[in-house]
Amino acid sequence: MTRKLKIGTLTIGGRAPVRVESMLKERLSSAPEDMEKCRAQCERLLCEGCELARVAFPASELEKPLKWLIDHTSLPLMADIHFDPDLALAAMRAGCASIRINPGNMPLHKLTEVIDTAKGGGVVIRIGANGGSLAGRHIEQAKGDSAAALFLAVKEQADLLSNHGFNDIILSAKSSSVPDTVRANGLLSREYPDLPSHIGITEAGPGDGGVVKGASGIAVLLSQGIGNTLRVSLTDEPEREVRVGYAILRSLELRQRGTNLISCPTCGRRRADVMKLVKLVEPLISGLPDGTTVAVMGCEVNGPKEAAHARYGIAGTPVGAVLFKDGAMVGSYDFDDLPSVLAEFFGH
Ligand code: SF4
Numbered sequence: 001m002t003r004k005l006k007i008g009t010l011t012i013g014g015r016a017p018v019r020v021e022s023m024l025k026e027r028l029s030s031a032p033e034d035m036e037k038c039r040a041q042c043e044r045l046l047c048e049g050c051e052l053a054r055v056a057f058p059a060s061e062l063e064k065p066l067k068w069l070i071d072h073t074s075l076p077l078m079a080d081i082h083f084d085p086d087l088a089l090a091a092m093r094a095g096c097a098s099i100r101i102n103p104g105n106m107p108l109h110k111l112t113e114v115i116d117t118a119k120g121g122g123v124v125i126r127i128g129a130n131g132g133s134l135a136g137r138h139i140e141q142a143k144g145d146s147a148a149a150l151f152l153a154v155k156e157q158a159d160l161l162s163n164h165g166f167n168d169i170i171l172s173a174k175s176s177s178v179p180d181t182v183r184a185n186g187l188l189s190r191e192y193p194d195l196p197s198h199i200g201i202t203e204a205g206p207g208d209g210g211v212v213k214g215a216s217g218i219a220v221l222l223s224q225g226i227g228n229t230l231r232v233s234l235t236d237e238p239e240r241e242v243r244v245g246y247a248i249l250r251s252l253e254l255r256q257r258g259t260n261l262i263s264c265p266t267c268g269r270r271r272a273d274v275m276k277l278v279k280l281v282e283p284l285i286s287g288l289p290d291g292t293t294v295a296v297m298g299c300e301v302n303g304p305k306e307a308a309h310a311r312y313g314i315a316g317t318p319v320g321a322v323l324f325k326d327g328a329m330v331g332s333y334d335f336d337d338l339p340s341v342l343a344e345f346f347g348h
Contacts, residue, residue: 001013001014001015002014002193002194002195002196002197002228003167003194003195003196004016005124005168005170005196006122006124007052007076007078007097007098007124008076008097009076010051010052010076012052012124012170012196012228012229013170013195013196013228016228017249017254017255018222018227018228018229018230018249018254018255019051019052019228019229019230020049020050020051020229020230020231020242020245020246020249021050021051021052021053021054021198021229021230021231021245022045022050022053022054022231022238022239022241022242022245023053023054023055023056023080023231023233023238023241024038024041024042024053024054024055024056024238025041025237025238026038026041027056028055028056028057028062028065028066028069029062029065030061030062030064030065034065035065035068035069038055038065038069039069039072039073041238042069042073042075042077043073043075044239045075045238045239045242046073046074046075048239048242048243048246049242049246049257049258050075050238050239050242051075051076051229052075052076052077052078052098052229053075053076053077053078053238054077054078054079054080054100055069055077055078055079055080056080057079057080057081057087057090057091057096058081058082058087059087060086060087060090062090063090063091063093063094064094066079066090066091066094066095066096067094067095070094070095070096071095076097076098077096077097077098078096078098078099078100078124078126079091079094079096079098079099079100080099080100081099081100081101082101082102082105083102083105083106085101085106085107085110085111085113085114086110088101088106088114088117089113089114089117092114092117092118092121092123096123097121097122097123097124098123098124098125098126098170099118099123099124099125099126100125100126100127100128100172101114101125101126101127102127102128102129102157103125103127103157103160103161104135104153104156104157104160111160111164112164115161115164115166118166118168119165119166122168123168124168124169124170125161125166125168125169125170126169126170126171126172126198127154127157127158127161127169127170127171127172128154128157128170128171128172128173128174128198129150129153129154129157129172129173129174130174130175130202131146131150131174131175131176131177131180131181131202132175132176132202132203134146134149134150134153135153138150138152138153138156146175146177146180147175147179147180147181147183147184147187148183148184148187150173150175150180150181150184151173151183151184151187151188151191153173154171154172154173154184154188155188155191158171158192158195167194167195169195169196170195170196170197170198170228170229171188171192171195171196171197171198172197172198172199173185173188173197174199174200174201174202174233175201175202176201176202176203176204176213178201178213178216178217178220181199181200181201181202181217181221182217182220182221185197185199185221185226185227186224186226189224189225189226196228196229197226197227197228197229198227198228198229198230198231199217199218199221199222199226199227199229199230200214200217200218200230200231200232200233201213201214201216201217201218201233202233203233204232204233204234205234205235206234206235206236207236210232210233210234210235210236211232211234211244214232214233214234214244214248215232215244215247215248218230218232218245218248219248219251219252222248222249222252222254223252230245230248231245232244232245232248243258246258250291256290256291257290257291258290259285259286259288259290259291259292259293259294260291260292260293260294261278261281261282261285261294261296262293262294262295262296262306262310263277263278263295263296263297264296264297264298264299264306266298267298269298269299269301270298270299270316271298271299271300271316271317271318272298272299272316272317272318272320272321272335273316274296274297274298274316277296277314277316277321277338278296280338280339280342281294281296281314281342281346284342284343284345284346284348285312285346288311288312288346292311292312293309293310293311293312294310294311294312294313294314295309295310295312295313295314296314297313297314297315297316298315298316299315299316300315300316300317300322309327310324311325311326312324312325312345312346313325314342317332319334319335320332320333320334320335320336320337320338321333321335321338323341323342323345325345330345
Protein backbone atom coordinates (compact mmCIF):
# COMPACT_ATOMS: atom_id res chain seq x y z
CA MET A 1 0.00 0.00 0.00
CA THR A 2 1.28 3.48 -0.84
CA ARG A 3 1.29 6.47 1.46
CA LYS A 4 -1.92 8.48 1.62
CA LEU A 5 -1.92 12.01 0.20
CA LYS A 6 -4.52 14.73 0.50
CA ILE A 7 -5.40 17.25 -2.18
CA GLY A 8 -7.86 19.46 -0.29
CA THR A 9 -10.41 16.93 0.97
CA LEU A 10 -9.55 14.33 -1.70
CA THR A 11 -7.43 11.40 -0.55
CA ILE A 12 -5.15 9.60 -3.02
CA GLY A 13 -3.24 6.42 -2.22
CA GLY A 14 -3.40 4.42 1.01
CA ARG A 15 -6.79 2.73 1.21
CA ALA A 16 -8.51 5.34 -0.98
CA PRO A 17 -10.33 4.06 -4.07
CA VAL A 18 -8.64 4.55 -7.43
CA ARG A 19 -9.44 8.15 -8.37
CA VAL A 20 -10.75 9.29 -11.73
CA GLU A 21 -9.19 12.40 -13.23
CA SER A 22 -9.44 14.49 -16.34
CA MET A 23 -8.02 17.74 -17.64
CA LEU A 24 -9.82 20.96 -18.52
CA LYS A 25 -9.90 21.42 -22.27
CA GLU A 26 -11.24 24.95 -22.02
CA ARG A 27 -8.45 27.53 -22.00
CA LEU A 28 -8.04 29.44 -18.73
CA SER A 29 -7.56 33.14 -19.43
CA SER A 30 -8.43 36.43 -17.74
CA ALA A 31 -11.39 36.93 -20.10
CA PRO A 32 -14.60 36.50 -18.05
CA GLU A 33 -16.19 34.30 -20.74
CA ASP A 34 -13.20 31.90 -20.68
CA MET A 35 -13.26 31.76 -16.89
CA GLU A 36 -16.96 30.96 -16.99
CA LYS A 37 -16.37 28.23 -19.62
CA CYS A 38 -13.75 26.65 -17.35
CA ARG A 39 -16.10 26.81 -14.37
CA ALA A 40 -18.94 25.24 -16.39
CA GLN A 41 -16.61 22.46 -17.57
CA CYS A 42 -15.61 21.79 -13.94
CA GLU A 43 -19.31 21.47 -13.03
CA ARG A 44 -19.96 19.03 -15.89
CA LEU A 45 -16.93 16.99 -14.84
CA LEU A 46 -18.15 16.92 -11.24
CA CYS A 47 -21.53 15.60 -12.44
CA GLU A 48 -19.74 12.74 -14.18
CA GLY A 49 -17.85 11.92 -10.98
CA CYS A 50 -14.50 13.52 -11.85
CA GLU A 51 -12.43 13.79 -8.66
CA LEU A 52 -9.43 15.87 -9.81
CA ALA A 53 -8.83 17.95 -12.93
CA ARG A 54 -5.59 19.31 -14.25
CA VAL A 55 -5.66 22.80 -15.64
CA ALA A 56 -2.97 24.15 -17.95
CA PHE A 57 -1.18 27.06 -16.24
CA PRO A 58 1.24 28.48 -18.78
CA ALA A 59 1.47 32.15 -17.66
CA SER A 60 1.74 34.02 -14.36
CA GLU A 61 -1.07 36.40 -15.47
CA LEU A 62 -3.37 33.44 -14.88
CA GLU A 63 -2.86 33.57 -11.11
CA LYS A 64 -6.05 35.59 -10.56
CA PRO A 65 -8.22 33.54 -12.96
CA LEU A 66 -6.94 30.36 -11.30
CA LYS A 67 -7.79 31.72 -7.86
CA TRP A 68 -11.26 32.68 -9.15
CA LEU A 69 -11.76 29.18 -10.55
CA ILE A 70 -10.64 27.53 -7.29
CA ASP A 71 -13.12 29.76 -5.42
CA HIS A 72 -15.97 28.93 -7.82
CA THR A 73 -15.79 25.15 -8.09
CA SER A 74 -15.62 22.31 -5.61
CA LEU A 75 -13.67 20.17 -8.09
CA PRO A 76 -10.07 19.78 -6.82
CA LEU A 77 -7.62 21.23 -9.35
CA MET A 78 -4.00 20.52 -10.21
CA ALA A 79 -2.08 23.31 -11.97
CA ASP A 80 -0.12 21.89 -14.87
CA ILE A 81 3.29 23.55 -15.14
CA HIS A 82 6.19 22.35 -17.20
CA PHE A 83 9.39 24.31 -16.74
CA ASP A 84 8.89 27.59 -14.96
CA PRO A 85 9.27 27.47 -11.14
CA ASP A 86 7.71 30.96 -10.86
CA LEU A 87 4.50 29.52 -12.30
CA ALA A 88 4.54 26.78 -9.66
CA LEU A 89 4.86 29.48 -6.99
CA ALA A 90 2.06 31.55 -8.59
CA ALA A 91 -0.27 28.52 -8.72
CA MET A 92 0.34 27.82 -5.03
CA ARG A 93 -0.24 31.51 -4.19
CA ALA A 94 -3.56 31.18 -6.01
CA GLY A 95 -4.47 28.42 -3.55
CA CYS A 96 -3.97 25.38 -5.77
CA ALA A 97 -3.62 22.29 -3.56
CA SER A 98 -1.67 20.33 -6.16
CA ILE A 99 0.76 21.12 -8.94
CA ARG A 100 2.34 19.10 -11.69
CA ILE A 101 5.93 20.07 -12.43
CA ASN A 102 9.10 18.77 -13.99
CA PRO A 103 11.67 19.46 -11.26
CA GLY A 104 14.52 18.32 -13.52
CA ASN A 105 14.04 21.48 -15.57
CA MET A 106 14.22 23.91 -12.65
CA PRO A 107 17.32 25.65 -11.25
CA LEU A 108 18.15 24.13 -7.86
CA HIS A 109 17.63 27.30 -5.79
CA LYS A 110 14.21 27.81 -7.40
CA LEU A 111 13.24 24.17 -6.93
CA THR A 112 14.09 24.51 -3.24
CA GLU A 113 11.73 27.51 -3.03
CA VAL A 114 8.96 25.53 -4.77
CA ILE A 115 9.44 22.58 -2.42
CA ASP A 116 9.51 24.76 0.71
CA THR A 117 6.31 26.53 -0.40
CA ALA A 118 4.62 23.18 -1.15
CA LYS A 119 5.67 21.84 2.25
CA GLY A 120 4.35 24.93 4.01
CA GLY A 121 1.01 24.81 2.20
CA GLY A 122 0.47 21.01 2.23
CA VAL A 123 0.58 21.00 -1.58
CA VAL A 124 0.92 17.67 -3.41
CA ILE A 125 3.37 17.60 -6.31
CA ARG A 126 2.89 15.33 -9.28
CA ILE A 127 6.06 14.64 -11.21
CA GLY A 128 6.68 12.50 -14.21
CA ALA A 129 7.71 12.05 -17.78
CA ASN A 130 6.11 11.33 -21.12
CA GLY A 131 7.59 9.01 -23.72
CA GLY A 132 7.51 11.80 -26.30
CA SER A 133 9.70 14.21 -24.35
CA LEU A 134 12.50 12.05 -22.99
CA ALA A 135 15.96 13.59 -22.69
CA GLY A 136 18.73 12.07 -24.79
CA ARG A 137 20.74 11.23 -21.65
CA HIS A 138 18.01 8.96 -20.32
CA ILE A 139 17.66 7.15 -23.65
CA GLU A 140 21.45 6.69 -23.79
CA GLN A 141 21.61 5.55 -20.18
CA ALA A 142 18.86 3.01 -20.89
CA LYS A 143 20.67 1.86 -24.06
CA GLY A 144 17.69 2.77 -26.21
CA ASP A 145 15.11 0.90 -24.09
CA SER A 146 12.30 3.48 -24.09
CA ALA A 147 10.45 2.03 -21.06
CA ALA A 148 13.65 1.98 -18.99
CA ALA A 149 14.40 5.55 -20.16
CA LEU A 150 10.94 6.64 -19.00
CA PHE A 151 11.60 5.03 -15.63
CA LEU A 152 14.98 6.76 -15.32
CA ALA A 153 13.47 10.16 -16.18
CA VAL A 154 10.85 9.83 -13.42
CA LYS A 155 13.39 8.39 -10.97
CA GLU A 156 15.65 11.42 -11.44
CA GLN A 157 12.75 13.74 -10.55
CA ALA A 158 11.54 11.63 -7.62
CA ASP A 159 15.04 11.47 -6.14
CA LEU A 160 15.45 15.24 -6.51
CA LEU A 161 12.34 15.83 -4.41
CA SER A 162 12.97 13.14 -1.81
CA ASN A 163 16.56 14.37 -1.37
CA HIS A 164 14.93 17.66 -0.37
CA GLY A 165 12.85 15.75 2.19
CA PHE A 166 9.65 16.07 0.13
CA ASN A 167 7.56 12.94 -0.26
CA ASP A 168 4.01 14.16 -0.96
CA ILE A 169 4.59 13.03 -4.52
CA ILE A 170 2.46 11.39 -7.18
CA LEU A 171 4.52 9.61 -9.84
CA SER A 172 3.54 9.47 -13.47
CA ALA A 173 5.17 7.66 -16.40
CA LYS A 174 3.17 7.77 -19.60
CA SER A 175 3.77 6.87 -23.19
CA SER A 176 1.52 6.34 -26.17
CA SER A 177 2.86 2.77 -26.17
CA VAL A 178 0.93 0.47 -23.84
CA PRO A 179 3.82 -2.02 -23.29
CA ASP A 180 6.29 0.81 -22.53
CA THR A 181 3.90 2.46 -20.09
CA VAL A 182 3.20 -0.84 -18.32
CA ARG A 183 6.90 -1.71 -18.03
CA ALA A 184 7.97 1.77 -16.88
CA ASN A 185 5.27 1.81 -14.19
CA GLY A 186 6.25 -1.69 -13.05
CA LEU A 187 9.84 -0.51 -12.56
CA LEU A 188 8.65 2.59 -10.69
CA SER A 189 6.37 0.69 -8.34
CA ARG A 190 9.22 -1.64 -7.42
CA GLU A 191 11.57 1.31 -6.83
CA TYR A 192 9.03 3.46 -4.94
CA PRO A 193 6.44 1.10 -3.44
CA ASP A 194 5.23 3.79 -1.02
CA LEU A 195 4.60 6.56 -3.57
CA PRO A 196 1.14 6.82 -5.20
CA SER A 197 1.03 6.81 -8.98
CA HIS A 198 -1.11 8.41 -11.66
CA ILE A 199 -1.63 6.09 -14.61
CA GLY A 200 -2.84 6.39 -18.19
CA ILE A 201 -1.79 6.11 -21.79
CA THR A 202 -0.89 9.47 -23.24
CA GLU A 203 -2.02 10.64 -26.68
CA ALA A 204 -4.21 7.54 -26.94
CA GLY A 205 -6.18 9.15 -29.77
CA PRO A 206 -9.87 9.45 -30.66
CA GLY A 207 -12.86 7.09 -30.67
CA ASP A 208 -12.81 3.34 -30.10
CA GLY A 209 -9.05 3.07 -30.70
CA GLY A 210 -8.30 5.64 -27.99
CA VAL A 211 -10.68 4.03 -25.51
CA VAL A 212 -9.22 0.56 -26.12
CA LYS A 213 -5.63 1.78 -25.85
CA GLY A 214 -6.29 3.66 -22.62
CA ALA A 215 -8.37 0.84 -21.14
CA SER A 216 -5.81 -1.86 -22.02
CA GLY A 217 -2.90 -0.07 -20.37
CA ILE A 218 -4.86 1.06 -17.32
CA ALA A 219 -6.47 -2.36 -16.78
CA VAL A 220 -3.15 -4.21 -17.00
CA LEU A 221 -1.59 -1.85 -14.46
CA LEU A 222 -4.54 -1.92 -12.07
CA SER A 223 -4.64 -5.71 -12.22
CA GLN A 224 -0.99 -5.65 -11.06
CA GLY A 225 -1.99 -3.41 -8.15
CA ILE A 226 -0.37 -0.33 -9.73
CA GLY A 227 -2.18 3.00 -9.97
CA ASN A 228 -3.94 5.21 -7.43
CA THR A 229 -5.43 7.74 -9.81
CA LEU A 230 -6.11 7.49 -13.54
CA ARG A 231 -6.89 9.52 -16.59
CA VAL A 232 -8.15 8.11 -19.87
CA SER A 233 -6.61 10.65 -22.28
CA LEU A 234 -8.89 10.97 -25.30
CA THR A 235 -9.19 13.33 -28.23
CA ASP A 236 -12.73 13.94 -27.03
CA GLU A 237 -14.74 15.78 -24.39
CA PRO A 238 -13.21 15.42 -20.90
CA GLU A 239 -16.58 14.14 -19.62
CA ARG A 240 -16.10 11.07 -21.82
CA GLU A 241 -12.66 10.51 -20.27
CA VAL A 242 -14.34 10.32 -16.87
CA ARG A 243 -17.16 8.02 -18.05
CA VAL A 244 -14.63 5.64 -19.62
CA GLY A 245 -12.49 5.79 -16.46
CA TYR A 246 -15.42 4.64 -14.35
CA ALA A 247 -16.36 2.00 -16.92
CA ILE A 248 -12.85 0.54 -16.56
CA LEU A 249 -13.11 0.53 -12.77
CA ARG A 250 -16.59 -1.06 -12.96
CA SER A 251 -15.33 -3.77 -15.33
CA LEU A 252 -12.51 -4.60 -12.91
CA GLU A 253 -15.02 -4.48 -10.02
CA LEU A 254 -12.91 -1.85 -8.27
CA ARG A 255 -15.58 0.86 -8.13
CA GLN A 256 -19.31 0.79 -8.76
CA ARG A 257 -20.19 4.29 -9.92
CA GLY A 258 -22.84 4.19 -12.64
CA THR A 259 -25.19 1.48 -13.87
CA ASN A 260 -23.83 -1.87 -15.01
CA LEU A 261 -25.65 -2.40 -18.33
CA ILE A 262 -25.28 -5.92 -19.68
CA SER A 263 -26.62 -6.55 -23.17
CA CYS A 264 -26.12 -9.51 -25.45
CA PRO A 265 -24.28 -9.11 -28.75
CA THR A 266 -27.27 -10.79 -30.50
CA CYS A 267 -27.04 -13.68 -32.94
CA GLY A 268 -29.26 -15.59 -35.36
CA ARG A 269 -31.49 -16.71 -32.42
CA ARG A 270 -32.48 -13.19 -31.50
CA ARG A 271 -36.20 -12.55 -31.08
CA ALA A 272 -35.91 -8.82 -30.62
CA ASP A 273 -33.89 -5.91 -31.91
CA VAL A 274 -31.52 -5.57 -28.93
CA MET A 275 -30.03 -2.33 -30.20
CA LYS A 276 -33.52 -0.81 -30.29
CA LEU A 277 -34.26 -2.15 -26.80
CA VAL A 278 -30.96 -0.76 -25.47
CA LYS A 279 -31.79 2.65 -26.96
CA LEU A 280 -35.11 2.58 -25.12
CA VAL A 281 -33.52 1.47 -21.86
CA GLU A 282 -30.36 3.62 -21.70
CA PRO A 283 -31.98 7.01 -21.00
CA LEU A 284 -34.14 5.46 -18.28
CA ILE A 285 -31.38 3.95 -16.13
CA SER A 286 -28.93 6.79 -15.53
CA GLY A 287 -30.53 7.70 -12.19
CA LEU A 288 -30.45 4.16 -10.74
CA PRO A 289 -28.28 3.57 -7.67
CA ASP A 290 -24.57 2.97 -8.41
CA GLY A 291 -23.75 -0.63 -9.26
CA THR A 292 -27.31 -1.60 -10.30
CA THR A 293 -27.21 -4.32 -12.97
CA VAL A 294 -29.59 -4.08 -15.91
CA ALA A 295 -29.57 -6.90 -18.49
CA VAL A 296 -31.02 -6.64 -21.99
CA MET A 297 -31.03 -9.98 -23.81
CA GLY A 298 -32.13 -10.83 -27.32
CA CYS A 299 -34.04 -14.09 -26.92
CA GLU A 300 -35.75 -16.57 -24.62
CA VAL A 301 -32.90 -19.12 -24.96
CA ASN A 302 -30.24 -17.52 -22.74
CA GLY A 303 -32.08 -14.30 -22.11
CA PRO A 304 -34.30 -15.14 -19.13
CA LYS A 305 -31.48 -16.80 -17.18
CA GLU A 306 -29.13 -13.86 -17.66
CA ALA A 307 -31.89 -11.31 -17.18
CA ALA A 308 -33.08 -13.04 -14.04
CA HIS A 309 -29.67 -12.54 -12.36
CA ALA A 310 -29.85 -8.79 -12.81
CA ARG A 311 -31.79 -6.36 -10.66
CA TYR A 312 -33.69 -5.43 -13.82
CA GLY A 313 -33.88 -7.89 -16.73
CA ILE A 314 -35.37 -7.57 -20.19
CA ALA A 315 -35.46 -10.57 -22.56
CA GLY A 316 -36.66 -10.20 -26.14
CA THR A 317 -39.66 -12.15 -27.48
CA PRO A 318 -40.96 -12.23 -31.07
CA VAL A 319 -43.50 -9.50 -30.22
CA GLY A 320 -41.76 -7.47 -27.51
CA ALA A 321 -40.04 -8.37 -24.24
CA VAL A 322 -40.41 -10.19 -20.93
CA LEU A 323 -39.41 -8.11 -17.91
CA PHE A 324 -37.82 -9.46 -14.72
CA LYS A 325 -37.11 -7.76 -11.42
CA ASP A 326 -34.83 -9.38 -8.82
CA GLY A 327 -35.22 -12.72 -10.59
CA ALA A 328 -39.02 -12.70 -10.70
CA MET A 329 -40.95 -12.31 -13.93
CA VAL A 330 -42.95 -9.12 -14.00
CA GLY A 331 -44.82 -9.68 -17.27
CA SER A 332 -44.63 -10.02 -21.04
CA TYR A 333 -45.30 -6.93 -23.15
CA ASP A 334 -45.75 -5.94 -26.80
CA PHE A 335 -43.04 -3.78 -28.32
CA ASP A 336 -45.44 -0.86 -28.86
CA ASP A 337 -46.20 -0.75 -25.14
CA LEU A 338 -42.56 -0.96 -24.05
CA PRO A 339 -41.71 2.79 -23.89
CA SER A 340 -44.36 3.44 -21.24
CA VAL A 341 -43.96 0.04 -19.53
CA LEU A 342 -40.19 0.48 -19.25
CA ALA A 343 -40.51 4.03 -17.93
CA GLU A 344 -42.72 2.70 -15.12
CA PHE A 345 -40.46 -0.35 -14.64
CA PHE A 346 -37.48 1.94 -13.93
CA GLY A 347 -39.51 4.18 -11.64
CA HIS A 348 -40.12 7.19 -13.91
S1 SF4 B 1 -29.18 -14.00 -25.63
FE1 SF4 B 1 -30.09 -15.05 -27.41
S2 SF4 B 1 -29.93 -13.56 -29.06
FE2 SF4 B 1 -28.53 -12.86 -27.50
S3 SF4 B 1 -26.58 -13.73 -28.11
FE3 SF4 B 1 -27.50 -15.14 -26.63
S4 SF4 B 1 -28.60 -16.65 -27.89
FE4 SF4 B 1 -28.15 -14.87 -29.23
